[in-house]
Amino acid sequence: MTFVPHDTITRGGKFVFIVLSVIIIAVIVDTSIVKVYFLITPPLSVERDIIAFTVITIVYVVAEYFLLRQVKTRAKNGRLFALNLIHKIIHLVQIALAGLLIAVLIQMVTVSTYNSVVVAAAVIISYSLAITMLGLLASRFYSWFKSNENIVVLAYCIAAALLSINAGFTLVYVSNALLSVAPNVMPHIGSMFVFSTYSAALNSGYVLTSIISFMAMWIATVFLLRHHSRKLGRVKYWILISVPLVYFLSQFQPLFLDLLSDYRLSNPIVFNVLYTLFFSLSKPVGGILFGIAFWFIARSVRYSGVSNYLMIAGYGVLLFFTSNQATVLINLPYPPFGMATISFVGLSCYLLFVGIYSSAVSVAQDYNLRQSIRKLAVRESKLLGSIGEAQMEQEIQNRVIALSKVTERIMTEQTGVESSLSEEDAKEYIREVLTELKRH
Numbered sequence: 001m002t003f004v005p006h007d008t009i010t011r012g013g014k015f016v017f018i019v020l021s022v023i024i025i026a027v028i029v030d031t032s033i034v035k036v037y038f039l040i041t042p043p044l045s046v047e048r049d050i051i052a053f054t055v056i057t058i059v060y061v062v063a064e065y066f067l068l069r070q071v072k073t074r075a076k077n078g079r080l081f082a083l084n085l086i087h088k089i090i091h092l093v094q095i096a097l098a099g100l101l102i103a104v105l106i107q108m109v110t111v112s113t114y115n116s117v118v119v120a121a122a123v124i125i126s127y128s129l130a131i132t133m134l135g136l137l138a139s140r141f142y143s144w145f146k147s148n149e150n151i152v153v154l155a156y157c158i159a160a161a162l163l164s165i166n167a168g169f170t171l172v173y174v175s176n177a178l179l180s181v182a183p184n185v186m187p188h189i190g191s192m193f194v195f196s197t198y199s200a201a202l203n204s205g206y207v208l209t210s211i212i213s214f215m216a217m218w219i220a221t222v223f224l225l226r227h228h229s230r231k232l233g234r235v236k237y238w239i240l241i242s243v244p245l246v247y248f249l250s251q252f253q254p255l256f257l258d259l260l261s262d263y264r265l266s267n268p269i270v271f272n273v274l275y276t277l278f279f280s281l282s283k284p285v286g287g288i289l290f291g292i293a294f295w296f297i298a299r300s301v302r303y304s305g306v307s308n309y310l311m312i313a314g315y316g317v318l319l320f321f322t323s324n325q326a327t328v329l330i331n332l333p334y335p336p337f338g339m340a341t342i343s344f345v346g347l348s349c350y351l352l353f354v355g356i357y358s359s360a361v362s363v364a365q366d367y368n369l370r371q372s373i374r375k376l377a378v379r380e381s382k383l384l385g386s387i388g389e390a391q392m393e394q395e396i397q398n399r400v401i402a403l404s405k406v407t408e409r410i411m412t413e414q415t416g417v418e419s420s421l422s423e424e425d426a427k428e429y430i431r432e433v434l435t436e437l438k439r440h
Contacts, residue, residue, distance in 0.1 A: 016070045019063055020315055024284065026059040027322050027341045032280050034328040034337035046187050046334070050108055053335035057101045060340040064094050064347060083354065090350050093129055097122055097343040108335055113186045119336050120178035122343060123326050127171035129346030130320075133353045134164035140357055155220035162216045163320075166209035167345070170326050173202035177330035187334045206327065211252065214286060217317075218245050221293045244289045248282040287321030290314075294355070306359045313355025319348035 033052065068091065100122045107114040141157030144150075177199060222241060229237035294314035298307040323344035329336060 019066050023063045024322055026056055030056050030337055030341045031325050031328055034333050035280055037333045049335050056340045057105055061098045113184045115183050116178045116185050117183050119339055120175050122339055123174050126342050126346040127167050130167045130349040131164050133349035134160050137353045152223045155223045159216040159220045162213035166213040169206040169209050173206045174326040174330055185332050185334055214248055217290055221290050224293045244286045248286050251282055284322040287318040291318035309355050309359035312351050316348045316351030316355055319344055
């Protein structure tokens with residue numbers, strides 16, 4: 001039976017955490033630079049900006065390679081739901097995005113300009129992948145909900161669907177902005193994008209779906225973690241879980257209350273810089289909460305395979321809410337800070353989809369494998385009933401383990417997902433079955 005030693009899993013998990021931490025830091029720096037790019041007077045030198053963009057690009061290329069290599073599913077020969085095909089597509093997409101980043105960098109170094117169409121292509125590719133992955137995830141959740149009518153499954157189905165819709169608005173809004181200006185972008189002061197009635201409508205749709213999808217994900221997380229309210233206490237639980245939502249919604253208060261209008265009018269530049277930097281972490285903080293929900297469940301799962309898949313889903317959620325910030329590109333900064341960030345959007349949705357789907361398949365597969373082990377143990381106990389009890393148990397274990405390896409290999413080839421049932425787990429289950437047989 002295939003299983004991964006615990007120390008190997010631990011080392012791999014730590015490495016993924018380190019890679020993810022580097023990505024999150026790079027993404028926050030990338031988006032923070034572009035958000036205050038036009039508010040800093042005087043602006044940074046073009047040379048230093050290009051150096052910073054180069055470093056962020058290198059971080060993206062290296063980090064996404066190691067992230068994919070470490071957390072990819074074990075679907076090497078999988079046929080169910082085309083996991084193997086999806087993984088190959090992800091590789092091609094990430095190579096294409098890395099190529100676009102490098103192309104922009106070469107353009108700036110050689111001709112002191114870059115083509116906005118290349119940036120638009122990166123947005124279209126990454127967000128199209130995200131929309132597809134989120135749509136597939138929503139359809140999976142819906143099929144599971146029809147089977148068991150679980151409120152948590154329904155909540156995540158709605159959240160995934162709304163996130164897909166928000167990604168669609170983002171794609172249309174940002175690509176329209178990038179393709180509506182002159183293609184060659186040179187060092188400039190101020191924004192090159194001019195709002196129109198159409199773009200204003202798209203912006204409203206983007207903002208509205210951003211709020212609704214964030215709240216939908218928050219509600220799903222509340223349902224998933226509601227059992228922890230007993231451990232923490234209801235008051236502490238609701239305070240902790242409400243902070244990310246309040247933090248996220250507070251950035252929209254100028255649209256309704258404008259509580260800081262006096263300070264904003266008296267010190268507009270300082271206010272805008274501080275306000276922008278403060279709320280630049282609102283999505284990552286929400287992503288941390290949403291990721292923690294999966295990590296909590298992963299820690300409570302007995303089997304390492306399912307736990308690893310849920311950890312991957314948690315990484316995907318955190319990375320999505322950190323990198324889903326394509327609107328920073330509409331002002332076409334030079335260099336295009338934010339381009340590396342949005343290149344993680346499709347990859348993050350892939351991690352979320354594969355993590356959740358594989359964990360569900362693995363759980364179902366473990367159930368089928370246990371049923372198979374039970375039947376084999378009963379059959380072997382009848383064949384070997386004439387020998388000594390201790391020797392009989394050992395013989396049954398050896399035979400059932402050998403046969404279950406064949407069964408597990410067939411399941412893995414059919415689904416592309418390895419079982420999380422280790423050899424020790426199988427032996428323990430065989431002992432439970434034999435004990436039950438003895439009682440009868």
